[in-house]
Amino acid sequence: MIAPAPPAQVPRWVTHVLVPVANLAVAFIIAGIIIALIGEDPWQAMKLLVLGAFGATDLIGFTLYYTTNFIFTGLAVAIAFHCGLFNIGGEGQAYIGGLGVGLVSLALVGWPAPIVILIAIAASMLFGAAWAFVPGYLQAKRGSHVVITTIMFNFLAAALMTYLLVEVLIEPGQQGPQSREFDANAWLPFMHDVFGAVGITIGQSSLNLSFVIALIAAVLVWVFIWHTRWGFEIRTVGANQAAAIYAGISPSRNIILAMVVSGGLAGMVGINEIIGVHHRLILDFPAGFGFVGIAVALMGRNHPLGIFFAALLFGMLYQGGSELSFDIPTITRDMVVVIQGLVILFSGAMEHVFRPHIVAAYLRVTRRRTPMAAE
Amino acid sequence: MEEFFTMVVLIADATLRVATPLILAALAGLFAERSGVVDIALEGKLLGAAFAAATVAAVSHSAWLGLAAGIAFAVALAMVHAYACVTHKGDQVVSGMAINILVAGLGPTLALAWFHQGGQTPRVEGNARFHPWHWPGAEAIADVPVIGPIYFEIVSGHNVFVYLAILAVPLTAWVVYKTRFGLRLRAVGESPEAVDTAGISVDRMRYQALIVTGVLCGIGGTYLAIAQNAGFLRNMSAGQGFIALAALIFGKWRPWPTMFACFLFAFTDAVQTRLQGVDIPGIGIIPVQFIQALPFALTVILLAGFVGKAVAPRASGIPYIKER
Numbered sequence: 001m002i003a004p005a006p007p008a009q010v011p012r013w014v015t016h017v018l019v020p021v022a023n024l025a026v027a028f029i030i031a032g033i034i035i036a037l038i039g040e041d042p043w044q045a046m047k048l049l050v051l052g053a054f055g056a057t058d059l060i061g062f063t064l065y066y067t068t069n070f071i072f073t074g075l076a077v078a079i080a081f082h083c084g085l086f087n088i089g090g091e092g093q094a095y096i097g098g099l100g101v102g103l104v105s106l107a108l109v110g111w112p113a114p115i116v117i118l119i120a121i122a123a124s125m126l127f128g129a130a131w132a133f134v135p136g137y138l139q140a141k142r143g144s145h146v147v148i149t150t151i152m153f154n155f156l157a158a159a160l161m162t163y164l165l166v167e168v169l170i171e172p173g174q175q176g177p178q179s180r181e182f183d184a185n186a187w188l189p190f191m192h193d194v195f196g197a198v199g200i201t202i203g204q205s206s207l208n209l210s211f212v213i214a215l216i217a218a219v220l221v222w223v224f225i226w227h228t229r230w231g232f233e234i235r236t237v238g239a240n241q242a243a244a245i246y247a248g249i250s251p252s253r254n255i256i257l258a259m260v261v262s263g264g265l266a267g268m269v270g271i272n273e274i275i276g277v278h279h280r281l282i283l284d285f286p287a288g289f290g291f292v293g294i295a296v297a298l299m300g301r302n303h304p305l306g307i308f309f310a311a312l313l314f315g316m317l318y319q320g321g322s323e324l325s326f327d328i329p330t331i332t333r334d335m336v337v338v339i340q341g342l343v344i345l346f347s348g349a350m351e352h353v354f355r356p357h358i359v360a361a362y363l364r365v366t367r368r369r370t371p372m373a374a375e
Numbered sequence: 376m377e378e379f380f381t382m383v384v385l386i387a388d389a390t391l392r393v394a395t396p397l398i399l400a401a402l403a404g405l406f407a408e409r410s411g412v413v414d415i416a417l418e419g420k421l422l423g424a425a426f427a428a429a430t431v432a433a434v435s436h437s438a439w440l441g442l443a444a445g446i447a448f449a450v451a452l453a454m455v456h457a458y459a460c461v462t463h464k465g466d467q468v469v470s471g472m473a474i475n476i477l478v479a480g481l482g483p484t485l486a487l488a489w490f491h492q493g494g495q496t497p498r499v500e501g502n503a504r505f506h507p508w509h510w511p512g513a514e515a516i517a518d519v520p521v522i523g524p525i526y527f528e529i530v531s532g533h534n535v536f537v538y539l540a541i542l543a544v545p546l547t548a549w550v551v552y553k554t555r556f557g558l559r560l561r562a563v564g565e566s567p568e569a570v571d572t573a574g575i576s577v578d579r580m581r582y583q584a585l586i587v588t589g590v591l592c593g594i595g596g597t598y599l600a601i602a603q604n605a606g607f608l609r610n611m612s613a614g615q616g617f618i619a620l621a622a623l624i625f626g627k628w629r630p631w632p633t634m635f636a637c638f639l640f641a642f643t644d645a646v647q648t649r650l651q652g653v654d655i656p657g658i659g660i661i662p663v664q665f666i667q668a669l670p671f672a673l674t675v676i677l678l679a680g681f682v683g684k685a686v687a688p689r690a691s692g693i694p695y696i697k698e699r
Binding site for chain 2: 034086138143149152155159298331335338344351352
């Protein structure tokens with residue numbers, strides 16, 4: 001076994017770029033082997049995937065539409081991570097966030113569009129935050145492990161939403177469990193309409209203003225985590241609880257705060273999905289986005305910029321993957337789920353497998369180049 | 376009265392059938408967590424074993440080969456978990472998540488490529504399935520009042536795995552509390568430093584525990600795919616691995632209480648299917664979703680400490696790093 005080198009000896013780009021890229025490469029090589037195993041050409045699949053994600057403006061639009069969800073859930077997981085918490089509940093928080101959006105949009109009939117949309121955005125955050133508050137509170141005050149409680153809360157959210165959609169919010173006379181369509185004043189404008197208004201024609205896609213909101217959220221999270229007192233306290237608690245207590249920082253307060261912010265961010269998936277695209281409350285709309293957030297945060301090293309690129313990668317996989325399944329019917333959405341699992345496995349669980357080797361290899365190369373520096 | 380009695384017997388019968396994969400998976404989790412490794416990948420291992428068992432059974436027409444494949448695949452997944460978390464001290468929750476997600480995608484992907492039936496395996500019949508065991512005389516006394524139905528429906532006529540799951544409980548209790556392996560297992564989950572000091576390898580113990588976890592999940596998944604059902608379906612484990620995890624917490628990481636927790640959850644499920652749309656006097660119709668959510672809600676309440684305290688093995692979830 002290779003002893004890990006002190007981090008000071010390696011420049012940041014090695015640990016922040018080289019290591020994640022290497023982990024990702026391993027995940028993709030294995031995915032390629034699986035594609036070869038099912039009798040398809042991995043290179044051909046890769047080409048179709050990239051073309052399907054970036055080959056035309058409408059395809060790019062769909063890619064960015066998925067990216068939007070992954071930015072929200074990736075940021076959500078990252079905030080909790082900074083506090084040493086593992087929020088597996090993004091799925092449920094997104095679902096309940098969507099409920100908030102839906103209730104507002106159904107209730108505020110006839111109100112001016114900007115006000116409805118602003119209240120809906122606030123509701124998404126509020127509902128998501130409330131759903132994450134309970135596990136956060138239980139972790140902070142009663143020591144119930146947040147991983148288990150958030151798993152349970154995902155199931156509870158799914159049950160609650162199924163009940164509400166089947167029994168309460170269902171559109172009268174409708175067979176499928178979904179609410180009535182919102183009035184147009186609750187719709188978030190599509191990007192092709194926004195661009196169209198200023199005379200630029202782009203392909204029609206699901207991409208809507210939520211993408212801009214996601215980018216703003218990423219910047220705000222960056223400010224929050226690294227440039228506010230709250231962010232500092234959260235990071236301190238995450239790094240060393242004992243030290244935090246010694247410094248007069250309350251771990252329980254920050255655990256709850258981190259979970260609430262995390263849940264609020266996950267809840268914002270509801271904006272993109274509910275008032276951005278579907279314009280009604282539907283069953284199962286989070287479709288695994290909460291779980292992808294884990295992979296996104298791990299790959300993005302819990303930094304908003306990293307999360308943006310990781311979210312873009314998964315947006316590409318989702319959009320390219322669905323185009324791919326048109327061309328190669330044996331490769332379905334499930335293959336994207338496989339890749340997602342592999343990415344989490346290699347960039348998360350197995351990061352210690354490769355990192356020492358990469359760092360050691362880097363040091364060997366640099367020492368050879370500058371033999372004096374090693375002395 | 377007659378009708379009520381029949382209903383009770385049928386619910387007991389259904390409870391046993393539903394509880395079987397839960398008991399197997401929960402005992403699997405018990406071995407992992409008692410050794411100090413958190414295993415939220417029970418779900419993935421059940422599903423993976425179900426896929427492997429159904430695939431091999433469909434191709435080989437042998438249920439026993441299916442079982443072997445189910446166990447082998449679940450053990451392989453457990454070894455991935457062990458390699459990441461025990462050997463390389465990776466995050467156990469992240470690894471568990473990764474396995475769950477990986478398997479959820481892998482099964483349908485491979486099934487679609489191999490069988491072209493929309494991500495499921497072909498129906499398995501005959502020798503490719505495990506069939507119920509009919510105990511001697513069950514048919515003969517089926518019509519005898521009270522004893523007849525109890526013997527016919529509850530005691531007899533189950534799959535071999537149902538009996539196996541229940542037998543696994545005393546066996547687990549014996550292994551955990553009465554054997555040297557069990558003593559070390561409990562020690563390594565509570566205080567790995569002590570085990571290490573005694574000259575026993577912590578990593579080796581955890582690997583061994585995770586092999587047992589894999590075997591038990593393998594049997595559970597095989598039961599799902601080729602005993603309870605006749606083939607692999609997408610997401611057929613449907614959260615049972617997580618309910619097993621809940622039962623394990625409920626049972627406070629002890630074999631017998633864990634089994635009863637599994638029975639409780641299975642019972643609510645069995646009752647739920649019978650109560651669908653039934654108007655209960657004074658209560659009305661209970662929405663199905665609430666009953667389905669019960670295990671999860673109960674777990675949260677239990678974890679919050681409102682119903683006694685659930686204390687996990689002390690070292691559970693913490694990678695053991697030898698002091699140098």
